[in-house]
Amino acid sequence: MDQRAKAKRFLELHTSGRLLVLPNAWDAGSARIFEHAGFQALGTTSAGVALSLGYPDGERVSRAEMLEVARRIASAVALPVTADLEAGYGAAVSDAVETARGAISAGAVGMNFEDSTSDDRLVDVAAQVERIRAIKKLAEAEKIAFVLNARTDVFLLAIDEPESRFDEAVRRANAYRQAGADCLFVPGVTDAETIGRLVRAITGPLNVLAGRDTPRIAELERLGVARVSVGSGPMRATLALTQRIAQELRERGTYAGFTENTPPLRDFNRLFDR
Amino acid sequence: MDQRAKAKRFLELHTSGRLLVLPNAWDAGSARIFEHAGFQALGTTSAGVALSLGYPDGERVSRAEMLEVARRIASAVALPVTADLEAGYGAAVSDAVETARGAISAGAVGMNFEDSTSDDRLVDVAAQVERIRAIKKLAEAEKIAFVLNARTDVFLLAIDEPESRFDEAVRRANAYRQAGADCLFVPGVTDAETIGRLVRAITGPLNVLAGRDTPRIAELERLGVARVSVGSGPMRATLALTQRIAQELRERGTYAGFTENTPPLRDFNRLFDR
Numbered sequence: 001m002d003q004r005a006k007a008k009r010f011l012e013l014h015t016s017g018r019l020l021v022l023p024n025a026w027d028a029g030s031a032r033i034f035e036h037a038g039f040q041a042l043g044t045t046s047a048g049v050a051l052s053l054g055y056p057d058g059e060r061v062s063r064a065e066m067l068e069v070a071r072r073i074a075s076a077v078a079l080p081v082t083a084d085l086e087a088g089y090g091a092a093v094s095d096a097v098e099t100a101r102g103a104i105s106a107g108a109v110g111m112n113f114e115d116s117t118s119d120d121r122l123v124d125v126a127a128q129v130e131r132i133r134a135i136k137k138l139a140e141a142e143k144i145a146f147v148l149n150a151r152t153d154v155f156l157l158a159i160d161e162p163e164s165r166f167d168e169a170v171r172r173a174n175a176y177r178q179a180g181a182d183c184l185f186v187p188g189v190t191d192a193e194t195i196g197r198l199v200r201a202i203t204g205p206l207n208v209l210a211g212r213d214t215p216r217i218a219e220l221e222r223l224g225v226a227r228v229s230v231g232s233g234p235m236r237a238t239l240a241l242t243q244r245i246a247q248e249l250r251e252r253g254t255y256a257g258f259t260e261n262t263p264p265l266r267d268f269n270r271l272f273d274r
Numbered sequence: 275m276d277q278r279a280k281a282k283r284f285l286e287l288h289t290s291g292r293l294l295v296l297p298n299a300w301d302a303g304s305a306r307i308f309e310h311a312g313f314q315a316l317g318t319t320s321a322g323v324a325l326s327l328g329y330p331d332g333e334r335v336s337r338a339e340m341l342e343v344a345r346r347i348a349s350a351v352a353l354p355v356t357a358d359l360e361a362g363y364g365a366a367v368s369d370a371v372e373t374a375r376g377a378i379s380a381g382a383v384g385m386n387f388e389d390s391t392s393d394d395r396l397v398d399v400a401a402q403v404e405r406i407r408a409i410k411k412l413a414e415a416e417k418i419a420f421v422l423n424a425r426t427d428v429f430l431l432a433i434d435e436p437e438s439r440f441d442e443a444v445r446r447a448n449a450y451r452q453a454g455a456d457c458l459f460v461p462g463v464t465d466a467e468t469i470g471r472l473v474r475a476i477t478g479p480l481n482v483l484a485g486r487d488t489p490r491i492a493e494l495e496r497l498g499v500a501r502v503s504v505g506s507g508p509m510r511a512t513l514a515l516t517q518r519i520a521q522e523l524r525e526r527g528t529y530a531g532f533t534e535n536t537p538p539l540r541d542f543n544r545l546f547d548r
Contacts, residue, residue: 021523021524021527023519023520023523027301027326027327027328028326028327028328028329029325029326029327029328029513030513030516031328032328033513033516033517033520034516034520037517037520037521037523037524038524039520039524047539050546051303051542051546052301052302052303052326053301053302053303053346053350054301054302054303054305054306054346054350054546055302055546055548056542056543056544056546056547057539057542057543058543072327072328076327076328210529211529211533212529212533212534214529216526216527216528216529217523217527217528218527230523230529230532232539233529233532233533233536234516234519234531234532236532236536236537236538236539236542237515237519237531237532237533237535237536238512238515238516239303239304239307239542240535240536240537241511241512241515242304242307242308242508242512243307243310243311244535245297245508245511246297246307246308246311246313246508247311249295249297249311249491249504250295250311250312250313252490253295253490253491253492254490254491255484255485255486255488255490255504255507257508257511258504258507258508258510258511259485259486259507259511260486261511261514261518262507262510262511262514263510263514264510265321265331265506265510268325268330268331268510268513269330269331269332270330272324272325272328272329272330273330274329
């Protein structure tokens with residue numbers, strides 16, 4: 001499948017009636033592991049990419065670096081790959097368009113686009129709508145079904161009072177949908193009741209983020225969620241394992257953390273052969 | 275400390291009488307985790323770097339890509355970093371020198387240099403000696419105590435009959451030492467008795483690779499080993515964890531693999547802030 005066919009297929013996965021489970025890769029190796037596990041598509045995780053490059057999250061990695069990792073990941077697998085591109089790397093409409101153009105050129109079939117800035121404030125709805133429209137216009141000109149996953153951080157950043165968040169998230173999501181977003185991403189919501197209400201109130205496919213307190217996959221599907229992703233969770237789990245391995249090596253002088261339940265190099269060489 | 279001071283310090287760590295425990299990073303994130311754990315120096319792992327880039331091991335990653343990752347890792351930490359540069363990316367003496375020059379320019383304070391080719395044959399001793407001499411000559415010209423860790427793969431590749439391997443490994447290691455190598459790396463040996471005999475027969479500091487059957491750190495130190503590294507072990511452990519996370523997500527639709535024992539993003543953001 002070429003990139004345009006993959007994009008079309010990826011868009012269809014949002015409206016199939018089945019929940020799209022999207023693991024998030026931070027490098028080509030994790031992408032290949034997820035592909036071999038049988039998923040239908042992959043996302044990248046900007047926080048995971050930042051951590052693997054040794055930086056904190058939050059646009060500390062440049063647009064060019066983030067797109068370069070997206071390109072590596074998209075090149076390493078046959079699956080559709082959507083790129084997490086934070087708030088688009090710049091406040092101007094032209095920045096958002098430049099970022100989307102880079103994503104398409106990197107082989108991605110969609111992108112995540114946040115409505116918060118790196119200092120944890122929400123972007124004005126009208127400004128975000130304008131940027132979404134511009135990205136969709138670019139995709140139209142490029143004749144690609146580039147899946148724009150518009151994220152609102154109302155819950156994630158705990159904006160204003162708890163009782164006002166639901167309405168504000170729905171207002172934003174529906175404005176983004178109206179502007180052309182293909183999927184609406186509302187991270188930071190874990191209770192089944194609120195997730196169900198979001199599914200009913202938002203006028204397009206809903207993406208939620210899986211974490212410790214999130215209902216399991218089958219329950220999310222029952223609630224009508226269209227897409228679930230895992231963000232930086234798996235990448236952070238590998239960092240935590242690396243911490244435990246380091247601690248064992250330093251304190252006990254033993255190797256269990258990297259020898260038990262760890263296949264030999266030849267197994268991964270075989271798995272990654274291409 | 276600047277690069278030359280780090281190189282001097284790194285060389286001293288090989289002759290301090292204490293065992294140098296060297297974890298191997300595959301990206302800047304793992305390097306930062308190892309640095310925070312309190313190690314005195316870091317190596318890279320060429321196999322780990324290859325896997326994280328989605329390739330099998332064995333010079334499938336180009337010299338330029340491998341050096342770029344080494345540069346990222348060396349830039350991400352304050353510790354001395356030595357680069358695993360396989361067989362030097364090319365058979366000519368000039369290839370080995372070009373690779374060493376790239377390593378110094380990437381900020382590394384040393385390199386691993388193997389005597390086997392990607393089709394698992396040993397390089398002629400005389401040819402390897404010539405390359406080692408040329409790398410040391412470059413380091414001298416650059417006025418840096420560039421720590422050349424010359425690896426012989428006699429045991430790793432199970433060359434010829436078991437009873438001839440010890441003598442062949444010692445012959446090679448001592449020829450490399452004579453040519454200027456600062457440390458001699460003999461992976462593939464795990465029994466304490468053979469390790470002790472290698473320490474006594476090799477005329478320079480000995481590096482062994484830690485794996486499942488390797489004596490623990492304290493025992494290696496007692497045997498007189500100068501340096502122990504972990505190769506791609508920790509990186510493969512993170513790939514195996516990613517496989518388990520993927521399988522749990524696909525088969526059970528739950529998230530324990532990336533939520534239990536996994537610190538939140540803000541903890542890693544704080545750890546990686548610079």
